[in-house]
Every structure is written in C-alpha cells, then in structure tokens.
Amino acid sequence: MTRQLIVTVLAVLVLAAGTLPAGAQKGPIKIGVIAPMTGGAAQAGKDMTNGLQMWLDENGNQITGRKVEVIIEDSQGQPNVALTKLQKLVERDKVNVLVGELFAHIGYAMAPKVDEYRIPMLYPVIAADDLTQRKPAKWVVRTGWASSQPSHPFGEYAAKTLGYKKIVAIGIDYAFGWEVIGGFQKTFEENGGQIIQKLWAPLGTTDFAPYLSQIKRDADAVFALMVAQSSLRFPKQYQDAGLKGKFPLIGGGTTFDEFVLPSLGDEAIGGMTPLQYSAALDTPINKKFVAEYRKKYGKVPSYFSETSYTSTRWIAEAAKVVGGDVENREKFLEALRKVEIPDSPRGPVKLDAHGNPIQNIYIRKVEKKDGELWNTVVHTYPAVSQFWKYNPEEFLKQPVYDRNFPPCKHC
Amino acid sequence: MISVPRGTGRAAAIVVVLILLGAPPLLAPYMLSLVTQALIWAMLAMSLDLILGYTGLASLGHAAYLGLGAYSVGILTTRHGANFWVTLAVGILLAALGAAIFGLVALRATGVYFLMITLALGMVVWGLAHRWVSLTAGDNGIASVPRPRGLPWAFTDTLSFYYLVLVAFAVAFVVLWTIVHSPFGKTLVGIRESESRMRTLGYHVWLHKYVGFVIAGAAGGFAGVFWAYYNGFVSPADAELATSVEILLMVALGGRGTLYGPALGAAMIVLLKNVVSVYTHRWLLILGAVYIGTIVYAPEGIVGLLRDRLKERGRVA
Numbered sequence: 030m031t032r033q034l035i036v037t038v039l040a041v042l043v044l045a046a047g048t049l050p051a052g053a054q055k056g057p058i059k060i061g062v063i064a065p066m067t068g069g070a071a072q073a074g075k076d077m078t079n080g081l082q083m084w085l086d087e088n089g090n091q092i093t094g095r096k097v098e099v100i101i102e103d104s105q106g107q108p109n110v111a112l113t114k115l116q117k118l119v120e121r122d123k124v125n126v127l128v129g130e131l132f133a134h135i136g137y138a139m140a141p142k143v144d145e146y147r148i149p150m151l152y153p154v155i156a157a158d159d160l161t162q163r164k165p166a167k168w169v170v171r172t173g174w175a176s177s178q179p180s181h182p183f184g185e186y187a188a189k190t191l192g193y194k195k196i197v198a199i200g201i202d203y204a205f206g207w208e209v210i211g212g213f214q215k216t217f218e219e220n221g222g223q224i225i226q227k228l229w230a231p232l233g234t235t236d237f238a239p240y241l242s243q244i245k246r247d248a249d250a251v252f253a254l255m256v257a258q259s260s261l262r263f264p265k266q267y268q269d270a271g272l273k274g275k276f277p278l279i280g281g282g283t284t285f286d287e288f289v290l291p292s293l294g295d296e297a298i299g300g301m302t303p304l305q306y307s308a309a310l311d312t313p314i315n316k317k318f319v320a321e322y323r324k325k326y327g328k329v330p331s332y333f334s335e336t337s338y339t340s341t342r343w344i345a346e347a348a349k350v351v352g353g354d355v356e357n358r359e360k361f362l363e364a365l366r367k368v369e370i371p372d373s374p375r376g377p378v379k380l381d382a383h384g385n386p387i388q389n390i391y392i393r394k395v396e397k398k399d400g401e402l403w404n405t406v407v408h409t410y411p412a413v414s415q416f417w418k419y420n421p422e423e424f425l426k427q428p429v430y431d432r433n434f435p436p437c438k439h440c
Numbered sequence: 441m442i443s444v445p446r447g448t449g450r451a452a453a454i455v456v457v458l459i460l461l462g463a464p465p466l467l468a469p470y471m472l473s474l475v476t477q478a479l480i481w482a483m484l485a486m487s488l489d490l491i492l493g494y495t496g497l498a499s500l501g502h503a504a505y506l507g508l509g510a511y512s513v514g515i516l517t518t519r520h521g522a523n524f525w526v527t528l529a530v531g532i533l534l535a536a537l538g539a540a541i542f543g544l545v546a547l548r549a550t551g552v553y554f555l556m557i558t559l560a561l562g563m564v565v566w567g568l569a570h571r572w573v574s575l576t577a578g579d580n581g582i583a584s585v586p587r588p589r590g591l592p593w594a595f596t597d598t599l600s601f602y603y604l605v606l607v608a609f610a611v612a613f614v615v616l617w618t619i620v621h622s623p624f625g626k627t628l629v630g631i632r633e634s635e636s637r638m639r640t641l642g643y644h645v646w647l648h649k650y651v652g653f654v655i656a657g658a659a660g661g662f663a664g665v666f667w668a669y670y671n672g673f674v675s676p677a678d679a680e681l682a683t684s685v686e687i688l689l690m691v692a693l694g695g696r697g698t699l700y701g702p703a704l705g706a707a708m709i710v711l712l713k714n715v716v717s718v719y720t721h722r723w724l725l726i727l728g729a730v731y732i733g734t735i736v737y738a739p740e741g742i743v744g745l746l747r748d749r750l751k752e753r754g755r756v757a
Binding site for chain 1 (some may be wrong): 468469470473474477570571573578579580581582584659671672673676677678713714717718721723724
C-alpha cells in the first residue's frame with residue numbers, strides 16, 4: 030500500500046515535471062482500444078469497453094504498479110476508419126498495446142499494419158478462422174475464438190448425442206456464416222449426419238419468410254447461424270412459420286448469445302448453440318463476474334464483455350511476466366503468447382501453437398429461469414482447439430470454409 | 441454565375457497550393473495521412489461534381505467507381521504483382537467501362553428516378569464485391585495491398601506517398617477544370633439549366649450527358665486506385681451505399697458546380713469524421729448539425745456562402 034502510494038506520488042510528480050527520468054519509474058501503460066462506438070454494432074462495442082473497464086476498475090486501474098491509461102477510438106464499423114485510428118493510436122498516442130474490433134474484414138485490414146507497427150494487438154472478438162490458420166499475423170494475439178471452433182464439437186454432439194440424421198442449414202451469407210456452418214457440416218457428416226440443404230440469406234436480412242418456406246420437410250432439425258438484427262428476428266419468424274414444433278432449432282453461438290437473449294421471447298426457448306462462454310456458466314468466478322457486471326452496467330454480460338474482461342487480464346498477466354517492461358515489445362509479445370489463465374469467467378484459456386485459444390466449448394440450451402432467458406450449459410467439451418481432433422498440418426491443407434466448402438453432397 | 445473579385449480567388453488559390461506543397465514535412469505522420477485521405481476523397485467528390493454540379497444529375501452510385509478502381513489495384517497487385525501503371529490504366533478503364541454500361545441504363549431517367557437507378561447500379565458493384573468470393577475475397581476483403589510498384593520512388597513512407605497523391609490530385613483537378621471550362625463543359629451546364637432549350641439548339645443532349653457520366657466514372661476510378669494504395673486494403677465497404685451518400689454529401693457541403701467546393705467539402709468531412717471522433721463519440725451529432733446547417737443556411741454549400749459574402753462586401757466597398 031505504502032509502496033503504491035509512493036509510486037503514485039512519484040508518478041504525479043513526474044507528470045507534473047513533464048519529463049520522464051530515464052530508467053526510473055515509467056509513465057502509464059497505454060492501452061489503445063478500437064471498437065465500433067457508433068453505427069449498427071455500437072452496442073457490442075459498448076459491451077467490449079465495459080468488460081475492459083470493469084477489470085481495470087477491479088484492479089485499481091493499474092498493472093504491475095503502473096497506472097493504466099485507456100484510449101478508446103471509434104472504428105465506426107469501417108475498415109478505413111479503423112486503419113486511421115490505428116495509426117493515430119500508434120503514432121500520436123504511442124500506445125503500448127492495442128485491443129479491438131469486432132468485424133472480420135477490419136481484422137484482416139488491420140493485421141498487416143499491426144505487423145508493420147510492431148505493437149502487440151489483442152483480438153478479443155474477431156473470429157475469422159484464417160487469422161490463426163492460413164494467414165496468421167505475428168503481432169496479433171487472438172484472445173477470443175475461431176468461428177468454426179465451437180462448431181466442430183457441436184457437429185459431433187448433434188450427430189451422436191442428439192441423434193440427428195438430416196439437418197437443414199440456414200445462415201447469413203458472409204465469411205463468418207460460412208465458417209460456422211462449414212465447421213458444423215464437417216464434423217456432423219463425419220459422424221454420420223447429412224446436411225440436406227444450405228440456405229444463405231444476405232447480411233442484414235430481417236424477413237426470413239422466403240427462406241423458411243423452402244426448408245425441406247424431411248429434416249430432423251434446422252441449424253441457423255444468425256447475427257445481430259437477424260438474431261433478433263429469426264426465432265420469432267421461425268415460430269410463426271409453424272416450424273418450431275416440427276424441427277428443433279439449433280445453431281451457431283451468436284444466434285442465441287447473451288447479446289440478443291434479453292430482447293427475445295419464449296420463441297427462443299429450447300434453442301441449442303455452442304460457444305466458449307455462457308453467462309449461465311455455473312462456476313464461482315463466473316457467478317461473481319455476472320453479478321458484478323449486472324450491478325455495474327444493469328445487464329447480463331455477453332461474450333463480448335467476457336472476452337474483453339479476460340483480455341485485459343491477459344495484458345496484465347503478460348506485463349507481470351516482463352516485470353512491467355511493456356516497452357520491450359518483442360518480450361512482451363512473447364509473454365502475451367504464453368499467458369495461461371486457469372480461472373477466467375469462461376474457464377481455462379491458453380493459446381495453441383498457431384495463436385488461437387484452447388478453451389472449453391459449452392453446448393448451451395435456452396431456458397427460462399425467474400422470467401429471464403439463460404443459456405443453460407448442458408454439456409462441456411473441455412480444452413477444445415481450433416483444429417478439434419484433427420492434425421493441424423492436415424487440417425490446414427483443406428481450404429478455409431466457405432459457401433461451397435465443404436460441398437453439399439446430400440443437397 | 442456570381443462574379444467574385446478576381447484577386448481574392450487567385451490569392452486564395454496560391455495560398456492553398458503553397459500550403460499543400462510546403463506544410464506536409466512539418467506535419468505528424470498521422471495528420472499527414474489524414475490530409476492524404478482528404479485529397480483522395482476530394483478527387484472523388486470532384487468527379488461526382490462533374491455530373492451532379494455541372495450536369496445536374498444526382499447519382500447515388502458513385503462509390504461503384506471507387507470500388508472498381510480499388511479492386512483493380514487489390515486484385516492485380518496481390519495476385520499478379522502488377523506495377524503502378526498497369527493498375528492505374530486498368531482501374532480507370534474498368535471504372536469507365538462500368539460507367540459506360542451504367543450510363544446506358546441510368547441516363548434514360550432524370551431526377552429521383554435517376555437517383556434510384558444509380559443507387560441500384562451501385563449496389564450491383566457492391567453485390568459483386570460481396571458475392572464473387574473467388575475474385576474479391578468477399579466480405580473479408582483483400583489485405584496486404586503493397587504501395588505502388590514500378591515507379592522511380594518506393595513511396596513507402598507517409599510523406600512521399602502524400603506527394604504522389606498530391607500530384608494525382610493536381611492532375612485530376614486540371615483535367616476536370618479543363619473539361620468544365622471547355623465548350624463541352626458549357627454544354628453540360630446548359631443541359632443542367634434547360635435540357636429542352638439545348639435540344640432545340642441542336643445539341644445531342646443524351647450523348648453529352650453520357651460522355652460526362654463516363655468521364656466522371658473514370659475519374660472516380662482514378663481516385664479509387666489511390667484509395668486502395670493508401671489503405672493497403674480493399675473491401676466491399678468501399679463500394680457500399682453509405683460511401684456513395686458520403687461523396688454526395690461532400691459535394692453538397694462544399695458547393696456543387698465549383699470543383700474546389702466539393703474538394704473543400706471532402707476535406708472537411710474527412711477531418712470531422714477522424715478528428716472530432718477522437719474527442720467525442722457523439723461526433724455524428726456534430727456532423728449532422730453541420731449538414732443541417734449547410735442545408736438551411738448555405739444551400740449552395742460553403743463556397744456558395746463565401747461567394748455571396750464576398751460579393752456583398754464588394755458591393756458595399
């Protein structure tokens with residue numbers, strides 16, 4: 030306590046003097062955050078910054094005794110704006126580490142620049158498979174997930190445990206959708222299932238009637254991959270079309286994540302999805318996290334909140350390893366890649382050799398408790414890698430999942 | 441046309457040119473890249489001004505040409521290692537070709553219908569960028585676009601790249617300036633003022649509009665080429681409707697039918713978007729207020745407003 034006090038006083042004095050004595054106590058650790066704060070994804074961006082800020086508040090806003098300064102920049106959901114903000118954070122603010130973004134294409138746009146600037150950047154949300162598979166970037170540390178990572182175990186679960194034979198897949202027509210459905214199709218079919226139809230709706234679709242009427246009637250279940258506004262509309266329309274009673278609805282994690290659940294009604298009940306996090310996860314640390322988060326921000330944390338919360342801790346753990354010397358970027362990056370967190374709200378996390386987290390994947394079912402919808406965890410696949418049970422080298426020989434891969438043999 | 445005291449305009453132009461040439465080495469790289477960005481958007485806004493300001497055709501699909509130019513660079517450099525001149529030629533030609541096809545469809549209509557058709561055609565290019573994954577990498581976009589190759593200079597640092605863009609801007613400005621002040625440019629203004637009268641005078645109105653439309657498209661592609669080199673990244677966001685709307689707003693904000701007005705409008709919007717948003721996440725409110733203020737108090741744009749003021753002062757003096 031006394032030491033912290035002295036450090037703080039010293040820091041204030043140093044700041045007041047306006048100069049930094051070489052080798053002595055350094056200035057604050059600067060974390061640059063790039064997230065959509067305006068536009069369609071602003072709410073998700075807010076969840077991210079909330080999670081990050083919450084960890085800092087809990088830890089006295091300091092890492093290894095150094096004060097933390099967070100600079101949040103609005104990407105406006107546009108790649109070119111994100112690139113400009115990236116440059117601003119690096120060149121003008123001279124941040125020590127970067128955290129950010131939500132959209133895969135912005136992730137791909139920033140990765141080469143991050144390598145150029147040689148500043149470690151954490152991607153807590155961006156899930157595009159190839160960022161840690163076929164197009165890795167040295168300075169990008171993914172602390173979130175790969176799109177197809179939860180789909181692999183879920184494909185097996187759907188075939189073996191749920192016993193589905195024929196499934197119709199309906200998804201949003203862009204890279205994230207292809208990867209989530211592709212991963213599911215691969216393991217589902219390898220375990221004896223058949224994808225008998227794939228329907229693709231453009232990004233931003235809110236009226237699914239034309240797609241729902243096409244669904245083949247000999248299916249055992251429907252796998253839906255929805256995001257954002259589509260997640261809000263789809264379950265209701267699925268019910269209204271009279272499909273809910275006939276074909277169980279399963280899907281990708283974002284179809285029913287905590288980000289949309291509070292806005293959904295009873296139509297969502299029974300929906301099963303996999304993800305690396307559920308707010309209903311029954312561990313002491315997660316319960317505490319959810320309770321604190323609700324108290325602070327008045328809502329249930331989404332996976333955006335959790336992953337940003339854990340990412341901030343990630344930075345702190347790595348900073349501890351290098352003794353607070355985050356200015357030594359190579360060392361700091363190395364430390365970031367070696368971080369292991371045994372007790373994050375989502376469970377144990379560490380990176381694989383390709384830089385993607387190895388973490389639990391939870392099979393979740395939407396249930397109603399005390400008038401609220403929750404993603405009850407029905408099964409846990411521990412320590413799942415992005416390569417599932419495959420040999421990484423073999424896996425990387427196949428192309429990245431897309432609209433036509435794996436091919437729809439049973440359509 | 442309102443006449444401005446001649447000396448004022450010339451003096452202002454000289455000052456602007458001197459600043460653009462001399463100030464950049466003094467600017468921080470971040471500010472400098474904002475200025476570079478502003479110049480590229482200025483080229484786009486000027487190209488749209490040719491049809492919007494001079495010909496009176498409001499297009500909501502101008503981002504299509506930006507997209508065509510940018511994708512030419514993205515695809516040719518990353519897949520085929522093409523040099524600068526090849527990408528420039530292909531970018532301009534592809535955009536011109538796009539405009540030549542779109543013009544055949546769009547120029548059958550005027551007013552709101554023209555707006556709607558150009559909107560739809562712009563979405564076609566966006567749709568191609570989004571769906572033709574084998575060529576465009578779809579939603580993920582094309583990353584790692586290198587800086588221009590095959591030029592005597594590498595243009596890897598912010599400053600030299602700025603001067604490259606400045607040269608491009610100067611070329612675009614001079615070409616467009618020459619066009620709008622040529623007899624052909626005068627016919628475009630004539631068409632804007634009264635199509636039927638121009639027709640009675642014996643002009644082939646459709647053809648003049650068509651040529652203007654294609655030139656505007658080609659100039660948009662020209663800007664798109666530099667946009668791709670600047671970002672090092674191309675994605676469907678470059679060709680989307682929001683981008684078209686933004687270009688339109690730049691022209692309206694600066695003052696249509698003046699060339700330098702839209703350039704000024706582009707610079708203002710780029711700086712507002714990037715600088716104001718650093719200080720507040722409510723920057724959209726400020727941008728909105730600027731738009732509304734322009735529509736209410738300066739329907740002819742900032743340049744129009746300044747000209748009116750100067751003219752009044754001239755009268756009093």
